[in-house]
Amino acid sequence: MKATREAYGEALVELGREHPEIVVLDADLSSSTMTSGFAKEFPERFFNFGIAEANMMGAAAGLARSGKVPFASTFAVFASGRAYDQVRQSIAYPGFNVKIAASHGGLTVGPDGASHQALEDIALMRVIPGMTVVVPADAEETRQVVRWAAAHDGPVYIRLGRSPVPDVFPQGAPIQPGKASVVKDAKGRGFGEMRPGGERDGLDADVAILANGIMVSKCLEAWELLAAEGITSVVVDVAFVKPLDEKTLLELAGRCGAFVTAEEHSVIGGLGGAVTEFLSENCPCPVVRVGVRDRFGQSGTPEELLAEYGLTAEDIAQAARKSLELKRAE
Amino acid sequence: MGQKGKCEVTTQTQCSKKVEEIRRVCREVRKNVLVMIGTAGSGHPGGSLSCVEIISTLYFGVMRVKPEDPNWPDRDRFVLSKGHAAPTLYAVLAEKGFFPKDLLPTLRKFGSPLQGHPDAKRTPGVEVSTGSLGQGLSMAVGMALAGKLDRKGYRVWVLLGDGECQEGQVWEAAMAASHYKLDNLAAFVDFNGLQIDGRVEEIMNPSPLADKWRAFGWRVLEVDGHDVDALLEAASYASESPGAPTAIIARTVKGKGVSFMEGQREWHGKAPKGEELSRALQEVTKS
């Protein structure tokens, strides 16, 4: 168990040692976004802009234009909301190489409540041309995604969580950033047990469950619930909401013909939106979305909120049953 | 500061009674703030304790409000722009009778009307939803403009953090307020010198703060933000200064009243537990 924001902080320090061009920016939240480790080790390459997120994003654009590789961090609500226009105009439009690492995404921020719970950030970022949008599932995937982002040329939005999440990937797992990862196939094999390009027959299932962030581990629980009633499923981590791994989606459409998407985000415009948009144009089949149904968040513990907003393993299983029913009715 | 003292219109005894009452409220509010945050297990004690006198003085010595009719059209308005000080606002509103005090310990709990940051839809007496810093002054400008349009006599009071003044939107609002000559608007700055990552002047120095507000066309007062007399006097000056909004830079101590929290940045967003809570409560009830 580790929060993805923690893994981000550690990855930054590692990368900082290897790449002198990496600079880190924060907006008075370095102890929460976990950029404080980098700040300590590389004070001359760390810039705290104070409570001024829009200015921070503009400065990140300028640093990128001058050959630096800036990682700019604040909470996801502020990175995607307060600074939306700066991210769009100053960073994405000229295609600058800025990495936006936004922590405290989703409901699991907990007691701070709606003002601090980003449930629209993926939609906002996904709609910007050229923006890569990633929601890693656990600490290991975060480490690898951050590393990938540092090497990738172009703007990237990485959404991180506040609360610790169970490990989905073993350390050093051969994750291929950009590709969807099957984390449990219909035969119950985990990520480590399937060689890339190896046995694909485990993808033949009643339903494919696509998820990212904290919802991946919830989907693994749902897999068990469904298996107990004789429904086979595959759980696929789609960390890259954009660009989507279309090839894997098409394969799953062929093999399963029914989908569930699960995300700690509005059902509008996030992973569920991206998947339905793609499938309806290329291989129409039922997709049932698990996510927040057009509401703001509120105060509560992470578990209370996940239950209230319909983001539990049982909600995912229920969505899978519905998706299967729709497939059978076709 | 101006000659006009708060005691001009009242007698000295009425005046000191009022000050006594506000001080009593402050003691009660400090205690409740600590209990609330302690019970919630999360929250922001530092910046809640630094503004106890400011908010208490406004509600118990300055503003005209009707707790039984929170949306009374002629009420004075208060905007807590630094929304993370919600516990102080809630404790003052409860003390004033906007809702029962027994709601206070539900702060931050699932289903509670007392959300982690102010939620205008859920809590009687809360004018606007805040928590994302830098937005309150703009909303207050809108309320003050409406007051002018409707020829109403109400006043709009705002509380900003000093770190919050780093947000560009604060200065866009400041420009608009003086442009529209919003003399029905006044902003307190809780000048406690700290933000999350450290001292405000080290993170992103907004000084000279008073000169900045002046340069944006505001009248500026600097007061001791824990001195009820001084706060009353400043508020009365702000209420009688035609033609321009007033900024009141209130020098405060973050964590005020609890020795081990005072001036300590760790207590920005950490709840006191067990022994810490009882020690803190002891200190604020004694004082």
Ligand SMILES: Cc1ncc(C[n+]2csc(CCOP(=O)(O)OP(=O)(O)O)c2C)c(N)n1
């Ligand atoms: C737009 C925005 N950015 C960041 C935060 C996170 N945050 C909450 S409190 C705080 C520090 C506030 O400092 P200051 O305004 O000085 O308040 P005080 O010290 O009085 O608590 C920050 C950065 C926020 N709530 N809103």
